[in-house]
Amino acid sequence: METNNNIEKDIEKVFDAAKNIKQADLPMSFAEKTMQRINSAKPAPAVSAYLLLKVAAIIILVGLNVYTISRLLESPVQTEAVKVSMDDLVKDYQVTDVSNDWLNNKTSQNEQP
Amino acid sequence: MPIEIDIHALKEKKEDAFRQLVNAYGKDIFNLCLKIIPNTEDAEDLSQEVFVKAFNSIETFREGAHIKTWLYRIAINMYYDHLKWSKRKKRYAILQPLFNREDEPIEIPSNFQHPGIVLENKEHAKVLYAALETLPENQHTAFLLYEMQGMNYKEISETMSLSISSVEALLFRARASLRKKLHKYYSDYTSLKK
Numbered sequence: 094m095e096t097n098n099n100i101e102k103d104i105e106k107v108f109d110a111a112k113n114i115k116q117a118d119l120p121m122s123f124a125e126k127t128m129q130r131i132n133s134a135k136p137a138p139a140v141s142a143y144l145l146l147k148v149a150a151i152i153i154l155v156g157l158n159v160y161t162i163s164r165l166l167e168s169p170v171q172t173e174a175v176k177v178s179m180d181d182l183v184k185d186y187q188v189t190d191v192s193n194d195w196l197n198n199k200t201s202q203n204e205q206p
Numbered sequence: 207m208p209i210e211i212d213i214h215a216l217k218e219k220k221e222d223a224f225r226q227l228v229n230a231y232g233k234d235i236f237n238l239c240l241k242i243i244p245n246t247e248d249a250e251d252l253s254q255e256v257f258v259k260a261f262n263s264i265e266t267f268r269e270g271a272h273i274k275t276w277l278y279r280i281a282i283n284m285y286y287d288h289l290k291w292s293k294r295k296k297r298y299a300i301l302q303p304l305f306n307r308e309d310e311p312i313e314i315p316s317n318f319q320h321p322g323i324v325l326e327n328k329e330h331a332k333v334l335y336a337a338l339e340t341l342p343e344n345q346h347t348a349f350l351l352y353e354m355q356g357m358n359y360k361e362i363s364e365t366m367s368l369s370i371s372s373v374e375a376l377l378f379r380a381r382a383s384l385r386k387k388l389h390k391y392y393s394d395y396t397s398l399k400k
Contacts, residue, residue: 100392107388110330111353116237117322120250124228127254131224134258
């Protein structure tokens with residue numbers, strides 16, 4: 094009987110212990126440590142600012158190249174067709190006789206023994 | 207007096223808002239964690255993880271709900287996960303589900319170190335924590351939140367997403383089960399002393 098009473102007292106003390114737990118103070122620098130863990134848990138950004146800068150620079154360079162090439166194709170260099178006729182040649186070199194007799198004559202003279 | 211927390215800033219994951227949240231509820235969460243795990247280091251670790259989890263899942267927080275209740279729920283769910291993980295680690299884990307948790311004997315924890323328990327209550331508190339470990343999870347939580355954390359039925363029902371009558375029933379069963387276990391524990395203890 095006495096044992097049972099003691100057991101009941103112990104059980105009540107256990108229930109009382111549940112109600113008498115005091116608030117504990119936060120450990121030192123709890124907030125700092127928590128913020129560090131939060132920061133380290135942050136997912137890394139898929140595209141970093143540096144990568145964005147590189148992509149932008151490449152786009153600008155390619156764009157400039159395309160623009161330059163397209164401007165060149167729009168205004169092609171004027172290449173005059175060279176049409177040289179015999180008459181133009183005569184005119185340019187001020188040849189009076191267009192015939193080639195003198196040449197033939199010369200040849201014929203050379204052929205003579 | 208309720209603490210004003212900028213939920214929009216939290217949802218935008220602003221560091222200052224989270225710092226404010228940690229400063230406002232850090233002590234509450236740490237003390238709840240100490241009631242779940244009676245060891246300062248483990249409780250600190252768990253409470254920090256609660257805030258990390260809150261940071262990662264803040265978009266799921268429903269506006270209008272109480273942030274403290276939401277943090278409590280995270281803490282309890284994380285403890286359940288930890289419990290499942292540590293039980294899986296034990297040998298013969300495959301056989302664990304075959305036995306009812308309520309039949310487990312009370313085992314006094316070796317790493318008991320709770321700064322909120324005065325020396326004269328320490329031995330009884332150790333027995334309490336050990337007995338609580340053997341209760342089913344929902345009974346354990348209901349008892350912990352009501353008897354140890356001092357929350358009312360409404361707050362517990364919000365935290366556990368249960369009706370108030372379910373919380374009452376859980377508390378009733380938890381107390382009855384604890385009383386039975388403690389009776390057996392102290393009977394064995396007394397007979398051993400003789």
